[in-house]
Amino acid sequence: MSSIDTEVGQRLKDAFRRYPTGVAVIAAGGSRGPAGLTASSVASVSLSPPALSFSVMGSRSARAILTAPSLTVNLLGPEHTGLARDFARPDGPRFTREQGWDVWPTGEPFLPGAQASLRVAPLHLVPVGDSTVVVATVLEVLLGSAHGRLVHHDREFHTHHGDGF
Known part of the structure; x- marks a missing residue:
């Protein structure tokens, strides 16, 4: 990478640290058990056909997600801060009973x-x-309660309960 490319890459990273985003856990089943990761890159793409997008990097969980024929995108609320942190760490607990998962x-x-x-x-x-x-x-879409917000901003998770932000 040239010095210009490195500078642009770092400034791109800095720019997106200033941009708050929603938080999701992407999850897939598999022959080796479920895999999942925290993502802040989920976006709606189209309503007809209904489609969304997200991006992943080369972690073990990402590789399992990329080979799955189907998966879930779980849009998190403020009560899921701990879960978001768990799935953001490679050694974090995943799919425990206490986290509330179902299939x-x-x-x-x-x-x-x-x-x-x-x-x-x-x-x-x-x-x-x-x-x-x-x-x-x-x-398929399963709607839960819409109460409060969980956002990722400047490498931290932030919550808000209520109507305003």
Whole structure:
């Protein structure tokens, strides 16, 4: 990488640290058990057909997610701060009874207490540098309570309970 590329990359990282985003846990079932990770890159792509996107990097959980035929995108609320931290760490506890996980009849783990759990199937995997952008079709949506917010901003999770921000 040239010095200009390095500077642009660092400034890009700094720019997105200033940009608050929602928090999700992406989860997949598999022959080796469930896999999951915290993501702040989830975005709606299309309503017709219903689709969303997110990106992952090369962790063990990301590799399991990239090979899964279907998975869930669990949009988290303020009561899930600990869960978001757990799934953001490679050694964090995952899919414990205390975290409240369940399994769709089709085999994907989902979080019933999430603000929403979306069962999706990958449409496109787009490698970009050291990441992969996943575009997925939304198969089912389970809506939970919409109360408060959990956002990721400047490398920290922030919560807000109530109507204003």
